[in-house]
Structure formats: C-alpha cells, structure tokens
Amino acid sequence: MTLSIIGLIMLAGSLFLGLHPSSAQQENIPELEDGEEYEERIRNPVSNVILQQRFPDILVLSAAPTENTVALTFDDGPDPRFTPQILDLLAEHDIQATFFVTGARAEAYPELLQRIVNEGHVVGNHTYGHPNLVEASDMDTLETEVLRTEEIINSVVGYRPKLFRAPYGFLYDELLEKLGEMDYTVVGWSVDSLDWQEDPPEVIAYNVINNIHPGAIVLMHDGASESGDRTNTIEALRQIIPNLRDQGLEFETVPEMLDIPYQK
Ligand code: ZN
Numbered sequence: 154m155t156l157s158i159i160g161l162i163m164l165a166g167s168l169f170l171g172l173h174p175s176s177a178q179q180e181n182i183p184e185l186e187d188g189e190e191y192e193e194r195i196r197n198p199v200s201n202v203i204l205q206q207r208f209p210d211i212l213v214l215s216a217a218p219t220e221n222t223v224a225l226t227f228d229d230g231p232d233p234r235f236t237p238q239i240l241d242l243l244a245e246h247d248i249q250a251t252f253f254v255t256g257a258r259a260e261a262y263p264e265l266l267q268r269i270v271n272e273g274h275v276v277g278n279h280t281y282g283h284p285n286l287v288e289a290s291d292m293d294t295l296e297t298e299v300l301r302t303e304e305i306i307n308s309v310v311g312y313r314p315k316l317f318r319a320p321y322g323f324l325y326d327e328l329l330e331k332l333g334e335m336d337y338t339v340v341g342w343s344v345d346s347l348d349w350q351e352d353p354p355e356v357i358a359y360n361v362i363n364n365i366h367p368g369a370i371v372l373m374h375d376g377a378s379e380s381g382d383r384t385n386t387i388e389a390l391r392q393i394i395p396n397l398r399d400q401g402l403e404f405e406t407v408p409e410m411l412d413i414p415y416q417k
Pocket of ligand 1: 228229279283319320321
C-alpha cells in the first residue's frame with residue numbers, strides 16, 4: 154500500500170517534469186538526420202544556378218528584381234528553443250516569412266507549426282528527417298520523405314504545401330524532375346546568411362545586408378541541431394530588418410513575391 158502510494162507520487166512527479174517545456178522539448182528534439190548544415194556544406198559547396206537554368210519552371214532562386222521586395226526564409230524548425238523568439242520578432246515588425254519545416258519536428262511540435270501559420274507565415278516542406286538527398290540518391294527515399302511530411306503538415310494546418318526546399322540545398326536533375334511531377338516548386342536562395350556557422354550577429358547581418366538585392370530570397374535558420382544555437386540569428390535579425398527597411402525594401406513571403414500559390 155505504502156509502496157504504491159510512493160509509486161503514484163513518483164509517477165505524478167515525472168509527469169509534471171515531463172510537461173515542463175524547457176526540459177522536455179529541448180532534450181527530445183528530433184535530430185537533423187545527416188548532421189549539421191555546417192559539415193555537409195563544407196564538403197559539397199552549393200551552386201544551383203545551372204540547375205535553375207535547366208528547370209526554370211520548377212526551381213526558383215530569387216524573384217525578378219522589378220519590385221523592392223525581399224523574402225526571409227527560415228529552415229529546420231519548428232524548434233521550441235528559437236522559433237518562438239523569431240515569431241515574436243517578426244510580429245513586432247509586422248513581417249511575414251516562409252518557414253521550411255522538417256516533418257519530424259512538425260510532428261513533435263504541432264502547436265508551434267500551427268502558430269507559424271496563425272501568424273500569417275507560409276510553411277514549406279523540408280523533408281521528414283533532413284537527409285542528404287544526393288547521397289541517398291534514390292527516388293523512393295525522396296518520395297517517402299516528401300509525402301510523409303506533406304501528410305503531417307496537412308494534418309496540422311490543413312493544407313499541402315506547394316513549396317519544397319532540399320536539405321543543404323542539394324539537388325540534381327532527377328530530383329527536380331520528380332519534385333516537379335509531385336507539383337512542387339523548389340525554392341533555393343540568392344542570399345545566404347551563413348548563420349549555420351554561428352558567427353557573431355554582426356557577421357550574419359553583414360552577409361545579408363552586403364548581398365541583398367530586390368527579389369532576394371534570404372536563407373536563415375530557426376532550427377538547429379541538438380547542440381546548435383540560433384541566438385545569433387535572432388540578434389542579427391534585429392539589425393537586418395531595420396537596415397533593409399531603410400533601403401526601401403519590403404518583406405513578403407516567397408509565394409507572394411513570386412505570385413504563385415502556397416498550397417497544392
Ligand atoms: Zn535544412
């Protein structure tokens with residue numbers, strides 16, 4: 154009798170601890186399958202310019218520079234450690250952005266995914282587990298990763314995303330053909346904040362401000378690997394947003410800027 158009461162108290166205690174957001178969410182975050190952006194991209198420098206010329210209807214890297222608009226994009230979330238702070242900051246400045254989420258994290262943090270959509274942002278598909286699709290090199294892996302994520306996003310926010318971004322930006326002809334058949338627009342970027350290197354906020358801000366242009370798609374990250382940190386990304390945004398506004402640039406989501414649908 155005494156033992157079972159102690160057992161119940163322990164169970165209640167662990168449930169209480171389990172619900173505590175700062176311990177539970179951070180320790181159990183689904184990991185990025187093929188590791189940190191950092192090591193993958195050092196090994197395989199990305200240039201999708203040639204692919205974009207081959208597949209102009211499927212792959213976009215920027216919008217035409219005819220209007221003074223730019224699009225901020227955030228990859229690898231939803232991440233309870235950093236996404237809420239980025240959403241707060243975007244709301245403070247009345248900016249809508251585009252979030253490329255992994256299925257595993259969308260599944261783990263559906264309320265955060267819902268918050269992204271509730272606040273007027275657009276969600277795109279960034280695969281389920283964040284594999285290197287060039288290394289995996291088979292269409293079955295691609296299809297499984299993409300469809301599983303599409304299903305999760307649809308079950309949470311009620312639409313199937315039209316936009317896809319490849320982990321590490323790694324693409325090749327067959328992948329693009331397949332994604333085109335699956336009715337996706339594949340979104341790259343024209344300005345890389347290099348925030349995954351976790352340089353000081355001033356460096357991240359400089360990378361964006363120094364390379365910005367009308368029609369730019371800017372790559373940033375709201376999600377990190379378990380040991381990663383996006384605090385400097387958030388601090389950099391506090392410098393980037395007013396600077397770009399002072400230059401007369403306005404912020405739009407990727408589908409707004411490209412005048413394409415955000416859902417299929
Ligand atoms: Zn990614």
